[in-house]
Amino acid sequence: MENLLLDEMLRRTATWCRILGIDTEFFGGGGDDALLAQAKKEGRILITRDMALSKRCPKLGIKCILLSSEKAEEQIAQIISETGAQLFFPQEMRCPECNGELGIAPADSVKEEVPPHIASEHEEFWKCKKCGKIYWEGSHWKNIKEFYGRVLALLEKGKTEKT
Numbered sequence: 001m002e003n004l005l006l007d008e009m010l011r012r013t014a015t016w017c018r019i020l021g022i023d024t025e026f027f028g029g030g031g032d033d034a035l036l037a038q039a040k041k042e043g044r045i046l047i048t049r050d051m052a053l054s055k056r057c058p059k060l061g062i063k064c065i066l067l068s069s070e071k072a073e074e075q076i077a078q079i080i081s082e083t084g085a086q087l088f089f090p091q092e093m094r095c096p097e098c099n100g101e102l103g104i105a106p107a108d109s110v111k112e113e114v115p116p117h118i119a120s121e122h123e124e125f126w127k128c129k130k131c132g133k134i135y136w137e138g139s140h141w142k143n144i145k146e147f148y149g150r151v152l153a154l155l156e157k158g159k160t161e162k163t
Ligand SMILES: [Zn+2]
Pocket: 095, 096, 097, 098, 099, 100, 128, 129, 130, 131, 132, 133
């Protein structure tokens, strides 16, 4: 699928997209014109909740998805159904910080880089291939899995409503 560019109002949504493995750039500010220019230059689908901004896209040849919900799980379900994105979570995840791909890191290779109690309590680690940040199934993991479950349920519901 094509890659996404989320506008600056959607930082939380961008983080969730990345955790679920969707290639997502986040626009850090600079105004609508700069945002549109970046989407055009990088060939990304612009994701926004700003109707006026979305209306400018067709003329510029930019694909845009106007999100209808304020809830992150509903936004992501909309993004997935409109782009046809395939999710391979948790095999494929991206770094919430920088959008780099996460690779499995053997525990031995990261032991020196994480706090000792983390190293002794966990066996599975991921390392960002871009910024080097290390992740493990910490206290947020349960929330992440529940969030993913809610997205899947919404997609399932969407399918039945269409047929
Ligand atoms: Zn990273």
